[in-house]
Amino acid sequence: MGSDYILTPEGREKLEQELHYLETEKRAEVGERIKVAREFGDISENSEYDDAKNEQGMVEARIAEINQILSEATIVDTPKKSNKVTVGAIVTVNMGGKERVFTIVGGAEADVAAGKISNESPVGAALLGHKKDDEVTAIGPTGREIKMTILKIEH
Template sequence: MANEYILTPEGKEKLEKELHYLENEKRAEVGERIKVAREFGDISENSEYDDAKNEQGMVEARIAEINQILSEATVVAVPKRSSRVNVGSTVVVNMGGRERTFTIVGGAEADVASGKISNESPVGAALLGHKKDDVITTTGPTGREVEMTIVRIEQ
């Protein structure tokens, strides 16, 4: 079964920029590190060479991952005006007297630290399709029930 990736236009652009950087700058940088490390002599006991080869493997794996995501992704058009929460919406919710702001994105571009939550996460999935003033109860990431009231939806 193939993965289903959902990206916002912004998320697609961000991945394309990362791919360009990895393919055009990072690859060359790591290649140079490998070349320099080889010049140190015996590569069987050369930690610089091992580190550079490991980094090369990680860079190539990330390039392959991004290429796969971009080739299989569905880019969702963010509605200009909608009274309901969609992928791409920024939602302000009241959670126990505290306002939190989330942007609903596809799993490939989720970044909880910057407030971007996946449409597949418990909170993201619960918010989809709801409108301002709706009260939603869902299971949070810690396994506890979370009650949220939608304060505002921005597109």
């Protein structure tokens, strides 16, 4: 992923909340674990200390990652009056006879299980710029065509 992160205002808020939690509660909690583990004596064979240090490393890495995303992200405000699919839109499609609902988001926010697909994913990229009733074809990861008809676009 390049340095061009795209976030919706909700996505930015979620990251800011996670960052706040990590920088305050989680950092203190891990620091406390390290302090307690040190009191167990010999650090060299203290798995509790190692675990706490590893977790501290992961917490710090995630804090750095969120800070980077937030500093480089382009925040996209969802246009309220658009009849086209844009980042931030909630799109209902007919995909092989099944109704599927996707929210188009930037790559940093993508969460397929929650129906949030990246604007860079095959389906997300294919839907961008299309209108209701458009027939859209995406090429899936396996190389096969995914045909969809846009039923509804909400912003």
